Amino acid sequence: QVRLVESGGGLVQAGGSLRLSCAAAGRTFSNYAMAWFRQAPGKEREFVARINRSGGTTYYEDSVKGRFTISRDNAKNTVYLQIDSLKPDDTAVYYCAARWGPLGGSSDSDYNYWGQGTQVTVSS
Numbered sequence: 277q278v279r280l281v282e283s284g285g286g287l288v289q290a291g292g293s294l295r296l297s298c299a300a301a302g303r304t305f306s307n308y309a310m311a312w313f314r315q316a317p318g319k320e321r322e323f324v325a326r327i328n329r330s331g332g333t334t335y336y337e338d339s340v341k342g343r344f345t346i347s348r349d350n351a352k353n354t355v356y357l358q359i360d361s362l363k364p365d366d367t368a369v370y371y372c373a374a375r376w377g378p379l380g381g382s383s384d385s386d387y388n389y390w391g392q393g394t395q396v397t398v399s400s
Contacts, residue, residue: 311372
């Protein structure tokens with residue numbers, strides 16, 4: 277069992293930045309591929325970014341490339357999502373997810389463990 281707890285969300289103005297964190301507990305964090313998803317009001321949950329176990333490989337959803345950066349610190353059992361140049365369309369609940377193995381895909385069904393989410397609201 278892996279327990280995930282997100283933090284770092286909040287209310288920011290368009291053009292601002294946030295760094296989301298997801299702290300993991302329960303198993304060897306470095307054995308798990310990680311990802312971030314988000315769910316906007318009235319929409320389905322969508323993939324944002326994913327990272328392999330070592331942190332050396334990352335993938336992003338096209339609309340966030342160049343603005344979002346996923347990273348991890350295995351010594352701190354934490355994965356991060358740096359969000360720059362925020363837009364109102366980025367408003368959503370952001371979730372981190374984990375799966376055992378080297379790298380997960382971009383579907384939420386690829387991941388076994390989920391955090392409770394952190395709200396990001398971007399004002400125009």
